[in-house]
Amino acid sequence: MVKRMIADRHRNLGSLGSDINAVVVGATGGIGSAFVEALMGIETVSRVFALSRSDPRLDTTRATWIPIDIEDEDSVQTAAEEIRSLVGELHLVIVASGVLHHGETLQPEKTWRALSAKSLERAFRTNTVGPILVAKHLLPLLAKNRKSAFAALSARVGSISDNRLGGWHSYRASKAALNMLLKTLSIELMRVNPHALCVGLHPGTVDSGLSKPFQANVPKSRLFSPQLAASHLLNVIDGLTPEQSGRVFAWDGTEIPF
Numbered sequence: 189m190v191k192r193m194i195a196d197r198h199r200n201l202g203s204l205g206s207d208i209n210a211v212v213v214g215a216t217g218g219i220g221s222a223f224v225e226a227l228m229g230i231e232t233v234s235r236v237f238a239l240s241r242s243d244p245r246l247d248t249t250r251a252t253w254i255p256i257d258i259e260d261e262d263s264v265q266t267a268a269e270e271i272r273s274l275v276g277e278l279h280l281v282i283v284a285s286g287v288l289h290h291g292e293t294l295q296p297e298k299t300w301r302a303l304s305a306k307s308l309e310r311a312f313r314t315n316t317v318g319p320i321l322v323a324k325h326l327l328p329l330l331a332k333n334r335k336s337a338f339a340a341l342s343a344r345v346g347s348i349s350d351n352r353l354g355g356w357h358s359y360r361a362s363k364a365a366l367n368m369l370l371k372t373l374s375i376e377l378m379r380v381n382p383h384a385l386c387v388g389l390h391p392g393t394v395d396s397g398l399s400k401p402f403q404a405n406v407p408k409s410r411l412f413s414p415q416l417a418a419s420h421l422l423n424v425i426d427g428l429t430p431e432q433s434g435r436v437f438a439w440d441g442t443e444i445p446f
């Protein structure tokens with residue numbers, strides 16, 4: 189009931205028109221699964237493709253699971269070909285996958301002494317390379333005759349000019365690199381598809397497996413549920429215009445500087 193009310197609060201993605209075909213990458217994640225659920229609650233959304241490594245166990249026929257490992261280009265290409273064969277064109281792609289910690293391979297570094305090639309590679313593979321491979325194969329599917337959007341979840345800590353605390357070297361750098369690539373893609377996209385936009389989004393601090401170990405100092409009022417985060421970000425996407433392509437926006441619509 190609460191989730192339904194949150195879905196109703198969207199401006200229903202009106203700026204994307206009707207019969208919206210949407211893709212959510214990272215559909216098993218905290219925020220990704222909330223995106224899938226929110227999109228299914230919007231009447232103008234016809235199809236939702238939920239992409240993830242494991243089955244998100246969707247209880248509806250309006251959403252279709254397609255397996256993907258974003259770190260494996262063959263898998264990304266296969267998923268894109270399947271989507272193309274099913275719907276032809278897309279109007280919204282949200283990349284909600286990512287990693288901040290992963291056992292012994294990756295933990296947010298408190299000092300340069302904790303840096304390793306392994307942790308840097310791990311963060312970059314999932315947070316930078318993966319989303320960009322998704323962009324390579326799905327940007328060409330964005331509709332050309334109306335507004336469409338490609339949005340990848342970035343993070344405020346990926347802002348170079350806003351980096352006052354230091355730490356979290358691998359994660360910060362992987363998101364900063366993601367932001368640069370999104371900007372670069374947006375320039376090419378503008379030339380071939382002027383109605384489309386390509387942005388980074390910061391969801392705020394969201395109660396998910398990714399943030400769980402780092403929530404101790406987050407005031408309750410600043411810790412969003414995944415449902416609220418998805419609702420915020422759909423509103424941001426709805427309000428953006430192609431002129432704003434290439435930039436990074438926070439959950440409240442404010443721009444995050446590079």
Ligand SMILES: NC(=O)c1ccc[n+]([C@@H]2O[C@H](COP(=O)([O-])OP(=O)(O)OC[C@H]3O[C@@H](n4cnc5c(N)ncnc54)[C@H](OP(=O)(O)O)[C@@H]3O)[C@@H](O)[C@H]2O)c1
Nearest residue numbers: 216217218219241257258285286341343393394396398399
């Ligand atoms: N939570 C926050 O406070 C916060 C703040 C700022 C930014 N963000 C960003 O928001 C995004 C979503 O975060 P979240 O909080 O929802 O994290 P989460 O619950 O840990 O979800 C991350 C998702 O990424 C998927 N993933 C990882 N590697 C993948 C791969 N190679 N191929 C396909 N999927 C892969 C995971 O799939 P598996 O289930 O298969 O592992 C999982 O579904 C991330 O980019 C994160 O950096 C989050």
